[in-house]
Amino acid sequence: MSRRLPPILALGALAILAVSACGGSSASVRTDPKDILTAALKSAQSSTSVHIEATVDGSLSIDLTKSGTGTPFSLTGTTAIADIDIAKQAAHATFSAPALLGLSGDLIVIDGSTYLKSTLTGDQYTQTKGALGPLPVGSSAPLDLVAQLDAILAKPGVAPTKGDDVACGGTQCYTVTIELTPLELAALGADSATATLPVNVSDATLTLQFRVEKGTDHLAGLTATLASPKDGTLKVDLVLSKWGAAVTITAPPADQVKPAG
Numbered sequence: 001m002s003r004r005l006p007p008i009l010a011l012g013a014l015a016i017l018a019v020s021a022c023g024g025s026s027a028s029v030r031t032d033p034k035d036i037l038t039a040a041l042k043s044a045q046s047s048t049s050v051h052i053e054a055t056v057d058g059s060l061s062i063d064l065t066k067s068g069t070g071t072p073f074s075l076t077g078t079t080a081i082a083d084i085d086i087a088k089q090a091a092h093a094t095f096s097a098p099a100l101l102g103l104s105g106d107l108i109v110i111d112g113s114t115y116l117k118s119t120l121t122g123d124q125y126t127q128t129k130g131a132l133g134p135l136p137v138g139s140s141a142p143l144d145l146v147a148q149l150d151a152i153l154a155k156p157g158v159a160p161t162k163g164d165d166v167a168c169g170g171t172q173c174y175t176v177t178i179e180l181t182p183l184e185l186a187a188l189g190a191d192s193a194t195a196t197l198p199v200n201v202s203d204a205t206l207t208l209q210f211r212v213e214k215g216t217d218h219l220a221g222l223t224a225t226l227a228s229p230k231d232g233t234l235k236v237d238l239v240l241s242k243w244g245a246a247v248t249i250t251a252p253p254a255d256q257v258k259p260a261g
Contacts, residue, residue, distance in 0.1 A: 029214070033160040033176040034153060037210065041150060048087045048253065051242035054080040056097075061231040070231060074099040083247045090249040101235075110251050124258045149209040155184060166211065168220040173211040180206040204228040218243055 030036045043227055056078035061070030072081070075097060082093035090111075096104040105118030108125070115125040163175040182203050204226050211221035219240050227233040 018120050031162065031172060033037065034164040036162065036174050036176050036212050036217075037149070037153065037160060040210070040212050040219055043217050049083070049085050049247045050240055051081075051245070051247075052082045052084065053239045053241075054082075054236060056080075056170045056234065056236050059232045060226070060228070060234050060255045072232060075234060083242075083249065085247050085249050088249070092249045108249065108252060110249055113251070115252050115257065122258075125256055128256050131143070152178065152180070152188060155187060158184060163209075165214065167172040168211050168213070169239075171220075174208045174214060178208045178210075180208075195232050201226065201228065203230060 005136060014094075028236075031038065056075045058076060058237055059072050059074040061072045063070040068086045075202070076100055078097040081097040082091060084091045089109075089170070091107075093107045093111040094105070103119055105116065105121075106125075112129065114128045116128070117123065117125045117203055118237060153160070153236065158178065158180070160176050160178045165172050167173070167184040182205060185201060185204065185206055205228075207223075207225040207227075210219060211223075212218070213220050222238045225235045226234065
């Protein structure tokens with residue numbers, strides 16, 4: 001739950017916290033849930049790139065005016081696809097949220113700039129130097145999120161559990177689940193997220209289910225469910241692939257970027 005990223009990208013950024021692009025493989029069978037996640041964390045340090053596909057279902061109350069009263073927004077049908085070059089601190093993402101006035105768009109982060117175009121802003125990119133709202137330029141965020149997961153595992157009372165193995169991406173995956181209470185979320189800074197984002201998470205629980213490839217320790221998927229008794233439930237499912245594959249991310253042509261004004 002990043003308090004610096006827009007909702008879709010924040011959850012997209014949360015997925016790569018345990019990604020492995022190369023190395024870290026092990027043929028041994030892992031039975032301890034913390035061992036499974038720790039192995040993924042270690043291999044994440046050598047990650048160079050990753051492809052992410054996200055789908056979102058559910059609704060949350062969003063307080064756009066910071067009045068203290070939220071309005072329910074359905075995010076069912078929302079999708080995002082992203083290629084992230086961690087080594088070069090670059091990313092290219094497309095997103096679509098049909099339930100939000102048919103919103104869709106394209107976002108590029110490269111060379112210290114963010115380029116965004118959407119159905120709300122027109123057919124040209126808007127360039128922002130440094131950062132776009134709460135979005136950090138570059139891709140140090142994945143490494144920050146690795147540290148956040150490490151912090152979660154170190155918290156007293158946080159006990160990941162191992163579930164049944166499942167088929168994923170043509171192979172078999174371990175499943176590991178972490179359930180965080182409102183108090184545990186608060187201890188990890190969720191109160192600050194409530195203050196920053198137009199979503200109240202002070203009474204919410206967060207369930208994270210990781211799917212980790214057996215034998216390679218690659219993260220194949222992550223399902224995150226945020227549930228609030230008052231503000232609704234949001235479920236995000238992410239599928240990860242193409243670890244370490246060559247990826248080319250470039251800034252849009254100058255004639256596709258709005259002149260600075």
